[in-house]
Amino acid sequence: MTLDYARELLGVGYARISLDTEEAALLAAALEECRRFFSLPDETKSRYSSADRNFGYRPLGVEYSITADRPDLNDCFTLWSDRLDLVPNSAELAPLTGALLRWRDHLSALVSDVVGQVAEIVGNAKAPRFEAASYLQVNSYTRASGDRDLLQDRHEDGHLVTVIHTTAPGLEIWPGEECLPVETAPDELILMPGSVFADLTGGRVGALDHQVRNLGLERRMSLMYFVNPELTEPLYPWVRAADEPPADLRDKIRSHPAGFGLPDVPVL
Template identity: 30%
Template sequence: MKLLTAAQLDATLAHTRQIGVSNIDYDKCSQELIDHGYSILTIPVHLQKDFWKTVELYPTISGTSKREFAYPDRTDGFMPFGMEYANSTNNVDLCERFCYRDKYRSDHRQHAFADHQFYRHIVDFESGISAIAELVLANIMQKFSIAEPLETRSSSYLQFCAYNKEYRKQDREYLQDRHEDGHLITFVKATRDGLVIFPNGEQQRVILADDEIIVFTGSLLTEMSDKRIPYMDHAVLNPAVQVERSSLVYFVIPELKRKYTSFIERRHLDLEKIANENHESFGNIPFTVTAEA
């Protein structure tokens, strides 16, 4: 299979990023997020294909690639198992993690793993889901009469989670304990049921069709909206029997090196500080080096 050059890949991504994204009802989605904290969307066919290809190809990745393509200090590449945990219980997430951040794509090209088909499909999926995320947030901003666009792609990241059977523990209720992500919004697409959300504090199973993805809110958006928009707690259930489960999760985070004011009360917000503290509370390295560091 002939590999695309970096320039050809960039041109292809710029084109495919917009395919099918206009078919989503963003007005409905944004209103559901504001009122209920979650919404279910139909995603374009090419993103569905990218998702299933990542699931198919993940087992083909060598241990050497997992060791070498690892940058945990910037939440990028293959992350150490057990590094991330629930900030409410300190129980580690029972999954392997691969994180992709578009801001580091030029750095990735120096590594042979950037030619692996798993990586290529990850890049394609991020390209499309980030475009959808931008339009969802633009519609939310519009409903609060905020004209200034919210830049997110350079700070956001896509995460592949592999809940392998050997990581399951019988004494755990969840593979990933109840929490909220501390971001703006989060998109989740999984190979099987297991994700639960907690609207109004009540546990509710998430059932998605093959062409659907769920998006829910985080506390950064709650803070920006002066608590008008609720954040959504969620968790991943521990299945009764050992089964494999994989998911793609897109965490949407605002550009952290600029100043923000809240939507309604126009309060000054230090989102860099809040986002770093949230990220670190799960065992991760802060996104940015703050002035106090």
């Protein structure tokens, strides 16, 4: 099945992934814990925010898609690798972090298989290790003012891939020239390639631009796994011209979050 998803990435520019009953239950359990967390008062959620806003809770107004004067209209919670110690007071969040990590373990295996298939197809290569540099992020949106047509402006994530599930409409993607609204069923995910994937494949797979439209919904969540290659050793494109010298991609990967108002990708 992962070979089918790899071929879909190469042919369509993104992949729709179906979950079995057990996998869908893991996702549902994680989403339920996320709903409980975001129902807490803002001052309570702030107890779980790191000083640099990179770990744990991140309030609305920090992260943006294009410019700081148009922040993403959501707050969020992030969990990097297995590093619960980076989230202040994380012992109080055991039900949430436990459900997220169980979901993450499934996604790690899925990403490894799909990216590995693509690497073999396009460059007879292997997928890079990514677990220690990747993170889960859940975005929580509430009803936004009608003067913003988009909750997030058009962008690409700058990662290797993003695996996303959304609980309500609003996500729009550009697999080609035209914008395509997409939704995910309770047992469905979308795998979106980022600019790192484009660099590794020599442009055979482009980074998928996307945005989130303001539909005036009372509540919406998206649960994402942002996958970054680990930065402990050089990373070269799988595909390049014979006379083209290899270019280490790590500096580009490390600094990309600055374009969204966030710290560099950490080495964990």
